[in-house]
Amino acid sequence: EVQLVQSGAEVKKPGESLKISCKGSGYSFTTYWIGWVRQKPGKGLEWMGIIYPGDSDTRRYDPSFQGQVTISADKSISTAYLQWSSLEASDTAMYYCARRSTMMGAFDIWGQGTMVIVSS
């Protein structure tokens, strides 16, 4: 079964760092893109950025997220990451990873989501 399994919910304080993960299985991890999508409570979906695990230097960020987060991947363990160096309350949201093929631009497989709560 093709799936993406994300790490569990996090509760952090403003200023703290965080790294959440997304592990792929059931397919060739290095031949699909992995993207990250933010959803604030009660709001819509926001495309954050994307990485190609086969060549982790190939990554792009939406301008709104450039410099705010870092996307990385470790192909040896089929895992992608989203990290923050200094969280803010406005980072409180559900974060989804999703797979995108090189042949089509849609996210066809989604992780279950990781809820991040940032509160003092």
Added chain:
Amino acid sequence: DIQMTQSPSSLSASVGDRVTITCQASQDIGISLNWYQQKPGKAPKLLIYDTSNLDTGVPSKFSGSGSGTHFTFTITRLQPEDVATYYCQQYDTFSGTFGPGTRVDIK
């Protein structure tokens, strides 16, 4: 950056009704347009890719059309299990803006 709009933002229809949602891009995106369904508390699910192609296992009651800047998504014979928020998404190699979503309820 390409901006996406959807209308209506929400709708309420009866079981068995035909429902249509429109999505507009701020510039020509060809057919690079996808549609997702998100049920409450769940991750989004891909329904349609490249404007009109149903993803594997998606029932044919869902359909999409359009090109350029104007796109439509249709549900024929609305059922209670179709209650969800529907998002369009444009994409190119390194970006993928979502529309604001359309919430669909049963009247």
